[in-house]
Amino acid sequence: MTILILLGLLGLLNGVAVSLSRTLNGRLASARGAMTASLANHLLGFGLLGALLILKGAPWELLAGLDPWLLLGGVLGALFVAISSWAIGRVGTLACALLIVTGQLAGGALLDALAGRLAASDLLGILLVLAGAALQRWQGGKPCPSP
Structure with a gap:
């Protein structure tokens, strides 16, 4: 049971880190543009992961011979960072997170x-999250302003 609690806490911390990361990228996007924010995010991430892999002595040959479509996750990730960096300054951190989760669902x-x-219950769950995203954007019967 202890490992389940630890995994749950790690999941929560990861969620907080994602929200903080998106907010910081959104501020960078407001100052320098979404593509610049995405580029900075990925260059810094590449540097960190590259250094960790070098320290670990990762076997680079594992990357050889991969089907090219398996690398599309990186392309989609870069687009995700650019789009969410652009959107977060317009709709806010919570709305952006709710919409991202709804899209993932x-x-x-x-x-x-x-x-x-x-299952039908899966569709109901998606509708509830989407309703939460819509409710978050309304205050007193009118849309709340963007941050």
Whole structure:
């Protein structure tokens, strides 16, 4: 049971780190543009991970012979950082996080539906998160202003 608590806490800390990261990238995007924010994010991340891999003595040959489509995750990740850096300054951190989670749920639901594993309760969960995102944007019956 202790490992489950630790994993839960790590998940929560990771979520806080993602929100902080998105907010900082959003501020950088406001100052220098979304593509610059994404580039800075990825260059710094590349430097950190590269240094860690060098220190660890990672086997670089494991990257050889990969199917090219497996590398699309990096392309999608770069686009995600650029788009969310642009959006967060317009809708705020919480709304951006709610919309990202809703998109992840919708994408997961689509993939599960294609695999024949989607339940009605899954769709209800997605609708509840989307309703939460909509409610977060409204105060007193009118849309709240962007930050």
